[in-house]
Amino acid sequence: MTPITDILPAGAWTGDPADRVVLDYDGRHRRRIVLTGVSGASYLLDLAQATHLHDGDGLLLPAGGVVRVEASPEPLMEVRGETPAHLVRLAWHIGNRHLTAQIDGDRILIRRDHVIGHMLEHLGARVLEVEAPFDPEGGAYHDHAHGMHDHAQ
The missing domain is CATH 2.60.260.20 (Urease metallochaperone UreE, N-terminal domain)
Structure with missing residues (x-):
């Protein structure tokens, strides 16, 4: 080894x-x-x-x-808004629930959760189940839960 x-x-x-x-x-x-x-x-x-x-x-x-x-690809939900401003509003709701999220151009990727998916659809989001690699944004306070890029030497 x-x-x-x-x-x-x-x-x-x-x-x-x-x-x-x-x-x-x-x-x-x-x-x-x-x-x-x-x-x-x-x-x-x-x-x-x-x-x-x-x-x-x-x-x-x-x-x-x-x-x-x-x-590796994993089960995610792709969240899209009607406009950039709508996507920002959806991002706020995702962040308010402390969910890990990957901001990827005009979409947000989050882990599959049918309750959250339903909430986002109720807010006007287009939600699609996808299989994709997941590399969420780093957080200001936490390195694992929010994916901070921290390299040990």
Whole structure:
């Protein structure tokens, strides 16, 4: 099992990865865990503190090379408004309920929740169930629940 103690942020490394690990949102918040690459190789991620890994981050191998982190698709709801101002209002309602949310152009992605989906539809949102990688916005006060990009060295 290969130990990994360093993370390279997405965009800070180039070239082909030596391997890839595919993880959902919750699986990308880690301090110490055994990960299995798509090649079948095992890696011991051993960081100084819990860190949120993002799609495209690289896990630096001790002998050189990088294992690419890939966000796996998961069940989400795509929320769209009638106008940009309407989307902002919908975002306020989502934030007021302390839900993790990914702002993605003219849509907001949140985890599937039929009660929240119904509330948003009642507010005039177009809500569609989708399967997509989830990488929510970082929060001002919390690093895991709201996905703050914090890289341990």
